[in-house]
Amino acid sequence: MAKSNKKTGKSKGESTLSAVLDRILTLEIVRVTERAAVAAARQRGRGDEKAADQAAVDAMRRELNRLPIDGTVVIGEGERDEAPMLYIGEEVGTKEGPKVDIALDPLEGTTICAKDLPNSLAVIAIAEGGSLLNAPDVYMDKIAIGPGYPAGLVKLDATPAQNIKALAKAKGVPVAEITACVLDRPRHASIIEDIRAIGCGIRLIGDGDIAGVIHTTDPQETGIDIYIGIGGAPEGVLAAAALRCIGGQMEGRLILDTDEKRKRAKKMGIDDFERVYQMEEMARGDVLFAATGVTDGNLLSGVRFAGKTITTETVVMRSLTQTVRWIKAEHRMLSKFK
Numbered sequence: 182m183a184k185s186n187k188k189t190g191k192s193k194g195e196s197t198l199s200a201v202l203d204r205i206l207t208l209e210i211v212r213v214t215e216r217a218a219v220a221a222a223r224q225r226g227r228g229d230e231k232a233a234d235q236a237a238v239d240a241m242r243r244e245l246n247r248l249p250i251d252g253t254v255v256i257g258e259g260e261r262d263e264a265p266m267l268y269i270g271e272e273v274g275t276k277e278g279p280k281v282d283i284a285l286d287p288l289e290g291t292t293i294c295a296k297d298l299p300n301s302l303a304v305i306a307i308a309e310g311g312s313l314l315n316a317p318d319v320y321m322d323k324i325a326i327g328p329g330y331p332a333g334l335v336k337l338d339a340t341p342a343q344n345i346k347a348l349a350k351a352k353g354v355p356v357a358e359i360t361a362c363v364l365d366r367p368r369h370a371s372i373i374e375d376i377r378a379i380g381c382g383i384r385l386i387g388d389g390d391i392a393g394v395i396h397t398t399d400p401q402e403t404g405i406d407i408y409i410g411i412g413g414a415p416e417g418v419l420a421a422a423a424l425r426c427i428g429g430q431m432e433g434r435l436i437l438d439t440d441e442k443r444k445r446a447k448k449m450g451i452d453d454f455e456r457v458y459q460m461e462e463m464a465r466g467d468v469l470f471a472a473t474g475v476t477d478g479n480l481l482s483g484v485r486f487a488g489k490t491i492t493t494e495t496v497v498m499r500s501l502t503q504t505v506r507w508i509k510a511e512h513r514m515l516s517k518f519k
């Protein structure tokens with residue numbers, strides 16, 4: 182362990198993320214997603230997506246600004262002119278700590294939360310500065326599977342049917358025993374047709390494709406083997422960060438189909454508009470990821486309010502060690518916990 186300097190209290194080498202990551206940030210980021218989830222959950226089922234999102238954003242920002250990091254939001258609530266808080270480029274943290282990239286979604290699945298449907302989450306990923314793909318808020322074509330399969334088994338450049346057949350073969354089961362997760366959107370009509378034509382079942386989800394991707398890592402528990410389709414690019418980077426920690430495979434391709442989108446991408450340093458990003462290219466180096474359930478989900482229960490106690494469930498993980506911690510926390514209702 183690094184020796185600490187008595188005068189400054191800083192450990193030798195603590196300017197790098199790796200040195201402080203596990204010791205401090207693992208638990209600190211749990212607080213961040215817990216607070217965002219609790220704030221969002223107070224608005225759960227009330228039909229007001231905006232209010233739920235705003236509550237989550239406020240709470241997450243407040244907590245983030247207490248962290249001993251020099252953080253920059255690279256995936257956030259939107260580009261600066263459209264998001265008043267936690268926008269891409271916003272600096273967060275106390276500045277007394279390592280330079281880090283932050284990808285966040287204070288409330289992933291605002292509609293799910295407003296309707297109290299399954300799998301809305303408060304989500305964050307932290308990595309060394311320059312390690313997370315700076316993606317504009319456009320769509321991304323994605324494919325993901327869990328751990329334990331040969332590298333390159335599924336590819337965006339193959340058809341959904343080809344990918345599912347390859348997966349079934351590698352898993353040693355008939356295609357009929359594979360379940361694909363797809364966002365229920367008209368744009369996916371042909372993907373859905375292609376998948377159903379080979380006798381594979383589809384779980385159609387209304388929102389929440391970060392959860393959809395994470396669910397591929399535990400088919401036994403979630404019933405999902407593969408995620409396919411087009412969702413948000415920010416959600417794609419966050420999902421890649423999660424998979425880096427648990428293991429699995431993912432590819433993503435930004436959909437830059439207008440000049441305006443290509444211009445925005447260029448501003449973020451993206452020159453190759455057709456590029457297929459591997460999971461490791463979307464989230465490089467040592468990555469921390471945390472998600473707290475807002476509504477009940479397949480892997481995490483939602484926030485519970487019971488008199489003076491609030492219960493939250495969070496998964497927090499780190500790519501370097503691949504440690505996955507499940508944290509069930511009971512918070513006493515002190516006036517501080519808003």
Ligand code: VTB
Nearest residue numbers: 289290366388389390391412413416
């Ligand atoms: C997906 C979904 C998200 O955005 O990424 C989706 O998983 C993509 O956008 O929860 P469309 O709704 O336009 O299809 C979310 O719904 C979050 O906004």
